[in-house]
Amino acid sequence: MERSDKQQPTCEQELAAIRDSLEVLGGKWKLRIMRQLNNHIDEKNTFKKIQREVEGISAKMLSKELHELEINLLVTRTVMSTRPVTVNYAITEYGLSVFPVTETLVDWGLNHRQKIK
Amino acid sequence: MERSDKQQPTCEQELAAIRDSLEVLGGKWKLRIMRQLNNHIDEKNTFKKIQREVEGISAKMLSKELHELEINLLVTRTVMSTRPVTVNYAITEYGLSVFPVTETLVDWGLNHRQKIK
């Protein structure tokens, strides 16, 4: 271990890492929600506001997806003492790390659409 | 358009591109198959050989996934005139373009596992 302390992951570990990434970022809504929060990062993003702006999502799915994003430390949930009570969701510093990943997915997807058209 | 001929994709186009990427590369088996083919790129990779080496995959899924990869120009399918007939699958030049994408997924996934442990 002269050049680095990092172990090379095994093939199995790499496959597990891909599964982890796709589990946390995959599905129909997670990245849409993340992008929505990121595009309005200076504003208050309440549950209802997100639901209005992420087109087509139901309360059930939004609730579930936000909870999973929160567990994965990508967003924070803050109950505000307004009346009626509102809940603010915000991207975390760590949550910003998903955007380089999504960029590679965007680039590959755009290129692929050209390729197979 | 002074600095580039490329149009900036709209938000909708970016979301569509992410969907495309996840559709082509997502699911339980596609990236496993691609990695298996890439790790044995100098060898003949027949249907049965792939099935033996991609642990747990059924003939039905392997058949379906290979067909989809072929449609997306990521692998080629070649019927060999051996007896009994065998079919060789190989990654295309274009197919290699998925590996930079998978690397970012691997890196993010490995980092994320550290983060939430």
Next chain:
DNA sequence: GTTATTAGTTAACAAAAGGTTACCGGTTAC
């Protein structure tokens, strides 16, 4: 003729993901 091999296909089923509707508790405005 029987068995084994390759490369699949088919049908039935189970599990996971996502959608729909109705509803709850707390609060405020009318």
Next chain:
DNA sequence: GTAACCGGTAACCTTTTGTTAACTAATAAC
């Protein structure tokens, strides 16, 4: 009191995804 707004939850249904087991056609070895 009634209706509306917020942030959900629960039950149920549909669609998508993946699994299992049985089967085919062509060839070859015994």
